[in-house]
Amino acid sequence: MCQLLGMSANTPTDIRFSFSGLRVRGGERGPHRDGYGLCLYRQRGVQAFHDFLPASQSDLAVLLERLPIKADVALGHIRQANVGVVSLVNTHPFIREWRGRYWSFAHNGQFRGSKGLPQTYYTPVGTTDSEAGFCWIMNQLRALARPPGEKRLCTLLHQFFQDLDTRGIFNAMLTDGDRFFTYCSKSLYWITRRAPFGQAKLVDRDMMVDFSRETTPRDVVTLIATEPLTEDEAWTAMQPGELILWKNGEIVWRGV
Amino acid sequence: MCQLLGMSANTPTDIRFSFSGLRVRGGERGPHRDGYGLCLYRQRGVQAFHDFLPASQSDLAVLLERLPIKADVALGHIRQANVGVVSLVNTHPFIREWRGRYWSFAHNGQFRGSKGLPQTYYTPVGTTDSEAGFCWIMNQLRALARPPGEKRLCTLLHQFFQDLDTRGIFNAMLTDGDRFFTYCSKSLYWITRRAPFGQAKLVDRDMMVDFSRETTPRDVVTLIATEPLTEDEAWTAMQPGELILWKNGEIVWRGV
Known part of the structure; x- marks a missing residue:
């Protein structure tokens, strides 16, 4: 099993605090040693960073933690390999262009029958069930006679995610840098931070942050993760089978 | 005008020495301040790194220089914007998946009529002539009734590159991580390093490397760049209109 981390915000936001917590689960405090x-x-x-080394030991991850990059949307993943060898091509998130946007995808879990999924426009580069699932989803979107509106896109994605979920476990995140889709199979938690901002301490490391010093009163920042990353905030569990579409840190569509 | 850097090698090779030379041309010793x-x-x-800040000042580039990542193939670019604003979406190399491989592309120069190029499968995300040219080339390859063999691929790419070259200046590099294509419009130089290895000093920085200490006698490493990066080695100029296909550091096809 892997771990997922997502962020949707209404202002460019630094993800380093959360990534610091996730990172140590990659081989130090967790078994997810197979890349991130x-x-x-x-x-x-999109700035993409991939490595097949454990996130807790990788030079790149150490450097990333020091890099003051702010993002509107972030998608992170640390891997515990089950399907597909430890290799750069099997490292999430996977990225494909569709209609002039970069879509990226990451998955936690595993499911049966990925080899049998029909692929057309997009082809997996690696050998994971996850990338096969992603390509299959994007191929079905591409095959539509006309590009779907947002509501229709949500309904379709919900259906595709649930389809793969019936074959195993399929917690997933998908984004085009504006819309952020999160689907819960077994375990996804979210928290929306907004004014008045407080403090939070990481579960996995002895690190604290005072968000009131990093934000303006108008900021809205949502974090979504496999397990809560902080110990003094109230994270909300998504329901099994639930899809949420986030935009600018707010929920704009949800369905179970 | 931008600057290009490519590497094709028969063994995973550290690109940092060459990247160090290129990097200072990004805003310190050259005008290429618009990302890399x-x-x-x-x-x-593929591990991809993109930034819209000058390579000479970017935190990420400083970190990259310290990162001991070895690669079979490398493709680098520093940008001086002419078509398209300074932005992450306009930063080379551009990447698309075709037939289960990640293809990446970078361009130096500019050409007319990029907006009018018909696009089908692949769509530009940004607004550069370069990305439009890349998508147009890949769209034509995709539209073929059957996937081309390697010789046919070379002939076709040569034709597509020359086509865009007649509209302006089109020095370009394209790779799928195995095959490395370099096309010279006005300026591209290459050097192949093999045993017996010597020393080299960067043109742009006071840095030297003794390759004999970093290599085995079987290593073959080719570097291709807009201008020679070292001052004590004999770089070969490509001819205008010439395409070379490199594999494992060796020339496997060339045509003018």
């Missing part, structure tokens, strides 16, 4: 990845979006452009 | 990018391939997986 982080996509940071800024105005639809 | 570097794709490092390892077994068809």
Whole structure:
């Protein structure tokens, strides 16, 4: 099993505090030793970081923790390999372009029948069930006679995610840098931080942050993760089978 | 005008020495202040780094210089914006998946008529002529009735590159992590390092490396750049209109 981390915010926000917590689960405090990845979006452009080394030991991850990059949307993943060898090509998030946007995807769990999924426009590069699932979803969107509106896109994605979920476990995150979709199979938690901002301490490391010093009163920042990352905030559990679409840190669609 | 850097090697090779030379041309010793990018391939997986800040000042570039990542193939670019604003979406290399491989592309120069190029499968995310040219090339390859063999691929790419070259200046590099294509419009130089290895000093910085200490006698490493990066080695100029396909550091196809 892997761990997921997502962020949707209404202002460019530094993800380092949360990433610091996730990172130590990659081989130090957790078994997720098989690589990690982080996509940071800024105005639809994406900075992607991938490594097949444990996030807790990787030089790149150490450097990332020091890098003051702010993002509108972030998608992170640390991997415990089950399907597919430890390798750069099997490291989430996976990225494909559709309709002039970079879509990235990460998955936690595993599911049956990924080899049998029909692929058309997009082809997996690696050998994970996750990337096969992602390509299959994007291929079905591409095959539509006309591009779906947002509501229809939500309904379709909900259906595709649930489809794969019936074959195993399929916690997933998908984003185009503006819209952020989170689907809960077994375990996803979220928290929305807004004024008045407080303090929080990481579960996994002896690190604290006072958000009131880092934000303006108008900021809205939502974090979504496999397990709560902080110990003194009230995280909300998503329901099994639930899809939420986030935009600018707010819920704009949800369905179970 | 921008600057390009490519590497094709028969063994995973550290690109940091060359990147150090290129980097200072990004705003310190050159006018290429408008972002930079570097794709490092390892077994068809790709680690991509993009930033819209000057390479000479960017925190990420400073960190990259310290990162001991070895690659089979590398593609780097520093940008001086002419078409398209300074932004992450306009930062080379651009990446698309085709037939289960990540293809990345970078361009130096500018050309007319990029807005009028017909796009089908792949759509530009940003607003550069370069990305439009890349998508147009990949769209034509995708539209073929059957996937081309390697010789046919070379002939076709040569034709597409020359086509865009007649509209302006089109020095370009394209790779799938195995095959490395370089096309010279006005300025590209290459050097192949093999045993017996010597020393080299960067043109742009007071840095030296003794390759004999970093290599084995079987290593073959080719560097290709807009201008020679070292001052005590004999770089070969590519001819205008010439395409070379490199594999494992060796020339496997060339045509003018």
